[in-house]
Amino acid sequence: MKRVFIHTFGCQMNVNDTMRMSEALSSMAYSPTPTADNADLIILNTCSIREKAEDKMLSALGRYRQVKLQRGALIGVGGCVAQQEKNRILERVPYVDFVFGPDAIQKLPEIIQRVEADRVRVVETAWVDSESYVFPTANPNTSRGKATEFITVMKGCDNVCSFCVVPHTRGREVSRPFTEVLKEAASLTTVGVREVTLVGQNVNSYLGGISFAQLLLRTAQVPGIERVRFTTSHPHDLSDELIEAFRIEPKIMSHFHLPVQAGSNDVLKRMRRDYTVVEYLERLAKLRVARPDIAVTTDIIVGFPGESDEDFEKTFQLTEQVRYAGQFSFVYSPRPKTGAAMREAEWGSVPHDVKIARLERLNALQKRISIELNAAFVGQTVEVLVEGSSKTDASRRFGRTGQNTTVNFDGDAPIGALAKVQIGHASASALGGKQVSVESMPAIMVPEAEVAPEVCVA
Ligand code: SF4
Numbered sequence: 001m002k003r004v005f006i007h008t009f010g011c012q013m014n015v016n017d018t019m020r021m022s023e024a025l026s027s028m029a030y031s032p033t034p035t036a037d038n039a040d041l042i043i044l045n046t047c048s049i050r051e052k053a054e055d056k057m058l059s060a061l062g063r064y065r066q067v068k069l070q071r072g073a074l075i076g077v078g079g080c081v082a083q084q085e086k087n088r089i090l091e092r093v094p095y096v097d098f099v100f101g102p103d104a105i106q107k108l109p110e111i112i113q114r115v116e117a118d119r120v121r122v123v124e125t126a127w128v129d130s131e132s133y134v135f136p137t138a139n140p141n142t143s144r145g146k147a148t149e150f151i152t153v154m155k156g157c158d159n160v161c162s163f164c165v166v167p168h169t170r171g172r173e174v175s176r177p178f179t180e181v182l183k184e185a186a187s188l189t190t191v192g193v194r195e196v197t198l199v200g201q202n203v204n205s206y207l208g209g210i211s212f213a214q215l216l217l218r219t220a221q222v223p224g225i226e227r228v229r230f231t232t233s234h235p236h237d238l239s240d241e242l243i244e245a246f247r248i249e250p251k252i253m254s255h256f257h258l259p260v261q262a263g264s265n266d267v268l269k270r271m272r273r274d275y276t277v278v279e280y281l282e283r284l285a286k287l288r289v290a291r292p293d294i295a296v297t298t299d300i301i302v303g304f305p306g307e308s309d310e311d312f313e314k315t316f317q318l319t320e321q322v323r324y325a326g327q328f329s330f331v332y333s334p335r336p337k338t339g340a341a342m343r344e345a346e347w348g349s350v351p352h353d354v355k356i357a358r359l360e361r362l363n364a365l366q367k368r369i370s371i372e373l374n375a376a377f378v379g380q381t382v383e384v385l386v387e388g389s390s391k392t393d394a395s396r397r398f399g400r401t402g403q404n405t406t407v408n409f410d411g412d413a414p415i416g417a418l419a420k421v422q423i424g425h426a427s428a429s430a431l432g433g434k435q436v437s438v439e440s441m442p443a444i445m446v447p448e449a450e451v452a453p454e455v456c457v458a
Helices: 012-026 051-071 079-092 102-118 178-189 212-220 240-248 265-271 277-290 309-322 339-347 352-375
Strands: 002-008 030-032 041-046 074-078 098-100 122-124 148-152 195-199 227-231 255-257 295-302 326-331 381-389 397-400 406-410 418-426 430-438
Touching: 002 012, 012 030, 012 041, 012 079, 012 102, 012 148, 012 195, 041 051, 041 079, 051 074, 051 079, 074 079, 074 102, 079 098, 079 102, 098 102, 102 122, 148 178, 178 195, 178 212, 195 212, 212 227, 212 240, 240 277, 265 309, 265 339, 277 309, 295 309, 295 352, 309 352, 326 352, 352 418, 381 406, 381 430, 397 418, 406 418
Parallel strands: 002 030, 002 041, 041 074, 074 098, 098 122, 148 195, 195 227, 255 295, 295 326, 406 430
Antiparallel strands: 381 397, 381 418, 397 406, 418 430
């Protein structure tokens, strides 16, 4: 048995791709190892959404060079950076054996055989036409012992947001046929999964034979599925039908990640986001009528080219007004081939220290709001789907509420159980409490020792 270590950078799509890589490699008798030091094969599944993610990949490659020298491990680079920067990777890192794009995951065994047999460097970054693209089917055994799992429902993006590399690295949108999605959800329940998150770059423009709202409703009806989530969405695809699905189906969890990116219409226009702040707020208001307890999270880019102090104040005020449960905010970094990178000189770069000062102010505001929102749960009893031991204290349990808030608690509820937890304290990022009851366990229980090791995500 040979060992493979896969270092995953970036988003949930990449985490899912890593699982599919691992499954493809099991046909070559590779088993996953949680550390690179004893690996025979090292794969970096990369992200190019921000410059920092790319820098992290290069520094990780530097660390793995030693393993190559000592053990002769093969090293491959996959994912979005591989798709976009194959030549630069091969030039800068002579010990990389192969480079492959997101559409070549199923070809991994073939790629590795070619590297081993011919001792050549292999590049496989061709797009697969949307009509011919076949989504990898998950092996449910990879998910054994987990309460919650991700299902890829589409890939790529047809939008042209001026800051984003996704259309260049993942190509045009392709939706997975809904029958495949439902089949995968059903197969996951056979190993104990009770919650699924439908993932894609822009899930609510899904076109796999039924609408995205219908897909959520149908997934919620799969026997054994108790909770349904999804990520990520574009505000202009937040349809009335999707809002209605939140009103009628309680198994769709009360959390919506709705990236706004900026609170200024001028900035949104340069970002090519296709909505105004007022339109965004109108959609959100409708959603909150349909599901009053919904937690809304967002993405914000700070220091986009041309962002003035006044523009930033509008983003700041929007955060205060919406009272997001959380946000992923980052300073803008230009990405290759994007519209914003090409027009940055024309629109005007924001100095780095100004970007950082704005980001710190925004983060401080968000932290205050998150603390206030979470503090409102103290004294309440919430329902949590148990995912395992707490990451901060292994003697405690860990799960998430319907609003996707992390809860660490004292108790003994097994993985996959829905437990009632009385909340005793709150921070900006989590709630803490004690178990008051746990449902009788209908799911397939797996001893925690058998739970697969976690994917290493940068
Ligand atoms: S919708 Fe999302 S994935 Fe598509 S281009 Fe815009 S930011 Fe990128």
